[in-house]
Amino acid sequence: MQTPKTRRPVLVGALLAAVAAGGAAYAYSQRRAPLATVHHVNLSRYAGLWYEIARLPQYFEKGCHYVTAEYRPLADGRLEVINTCHKGEIHGPVKKARGVARAVDPQTNAKLKVQFQWPFEGDYWILALDPEYQFALVGSPDRKGLWILSRTPHMPLSTRRTLVTMAQGKGFPVDKLIYTDQPAGPLT
Structure with missing residues (x-):
């Protein structure tokens, strides 16, 4: 006892x-160093269609090919988000998810919260952005979410390598990246 x-x-x-x-x-x-974002994002210029070039695995993108994200400005300053995925293959059935994004750092507009299902929000931080808004590196501060985006379905290999190297330097597990299948040309 x-x-x-x-x-x-x-x-x-x-x-x-x-x-x-x-x-x-x-x-x-x-x-882990704090995750740095770009200095400023013009959300009107950021709006429009983006193609996913690569991503870290996400449960909501399992089996997705030909992935796009479209951002549309709303009157209240937020962005409507429409994510499109073709399940199983490039010509597979289309799955869409609609949500909204809001800037949580109005000084830079580089840190956003995206919501697809109330009340849950995810971090969407713009880590690198081409001056002409032709490609972007987006991630989450926990380093579990990472996306390489382009205005075109394909990106020069040198640009992609630069973004992957940048992401690795920021502490992302780039060895787990999934490179997204995109169409070679317009789908008919």
Whole structure:
């Protein structure tokens, strides 16, 4: 039978183990540098159709090919978001998801929250953006979401490599990227 004196070392040991585990988790979170975004995004120029070139695996994009995202400005300053995916193959059945995006950092418009189902919102941070708004690197601060986007279905390999290298430098697991099948030309 344990007495209060014999239980004390067990409780102290358990407390020390919990503190050590918490400290390790804190130290790990501090090793990751804050995720930098672009300095400013003109949401009117960002609006329009984007093709997904690559992504980190997402449950809601499982089996998706020929993926696009279209952004349309709304009167209240938000963006309507229409994501389109062809299930199974490029010519597979179309699946669409509609949502809204709002800037949470109005100074830069580079940090957005996207909502497809109330009350859930996801982080959508613009990490790199071509000055002509022809390609973008988008991710989430937890490094679990990452997308390479282009205004055209295909992107020069050198540009894609540059964006992948940039994402790797920001702490994203680029070895897990899925390169999205896109059509070679207009679909008929």
